[in-house]
Amino acid sequence: MLPIEILILRLGGLARTSELYAADYWQSLVQLYSTYGRIISAGKGWWATKYTPPAAVAARKLGGRLACVSALQHYGIGDGDGRLHLALERSGKKPRDVDVIVHWSRRRLPGDRMSVTVPVARAQATRCATTSPSS
Ligand SMILES: [Zn+2]
Numbered sequence: 001m002l003p004i005e006i007l008i009l010r011l012g013g014l015a016r017t018s019e020l021y022a023a024d025y026w027q028s029l030v031q032l033y034s035t036y037g038r039i040i041s042a043g044k045g046w047w048a049t050k051y052t053p054p055a056a057v058a059a060r061k062l063g064g065r066l067a068c069v070s071a072l073q074h075y076g077i078g079d080g081d082g083r084l085h086l087a088l089e090r091s092g093k094k095p096r097d098v099d100v101i102v103h104w105s106r107r108r109l110p111g112d113r114m115s116v117t118v119p120v121a122r123a124q125a126t127r128c129a130t131t132s133p134s135s
Contacts, residue, residue, distance in 0.1 A: 004033055005049045012113035013052040014060050017045050055084065056114035062095045064088040066114060067103040068128050071121035074114065085128065087116050101128065 007023055008015040020030050030047070033039045042048040043061035053074060059066050068085035072078045083099045090106055103124050109116045116124070 001051075002033070002038055004030075004039060005051065008039065008047060008049045009051060013048060013056060014042055014113045015047050017047065020047060053114065058084055059086050059114070062086055062088075062100065063092045064102075065111060065116060066121075067116050068101065068121055068124040071111075071115040072118065072125060075118055075121070077118070085124070087111075087124075103128070 004020070004023075004025055007020070007025075011019060017030065021027070025033075030039070034041060034047075037050070040048045040050065040052070040057060042052070042057045043063065046060050048057045048060070055070055055074060056066055059070070062084075064086040065071075066074050066085070067087035069078055069080045070083075070085040071087075073080035083101055084097075085101045085103060086095065087103050087105065087109060088094075089108060090104060092102075092104075094102055109120050111117045111120060115121070
């Protein structure tokens with residue numbers, strides 16, 4: 001594993017471009033690692049590694065984190081429902097994708113860069129299950 005991959009993983013699997021620059025990975029170097037697939041764009045201003053769970057990268061690309069059953073699946077609890085349940089704060093932008101279920105919050109919910117915590121996810125899943133029309 002490359003040091004830049006270790007750095008991103010230590011930062012929580014997702015790193016801001018500014019954090020890479022602060023660690024002396026200058027712009028052309030970041031671009032080079034990206035070109036060779038060692039680091040992956042996770043949306044504007046964010047980077048991931050191939051070890052970062054793809055669902056977390058997808059959530060970050062939409063400006064949020066894993067929520068609800070997607071977060072539980074991330075922690076190895078349950079199988080999700082095939083859709084991406086996304087934790088977004090009020091400043092976030094609603095994704096157009098119908099397979100994305102947005103869980104809005106007024107403030108930043110507890111969790112890490114990839115996901116909300118298990119208790120938060122469980123609470124979201126309880127509310128989600130009661131309001132969704134899924135069979
Ligand atoms: Zn949900």
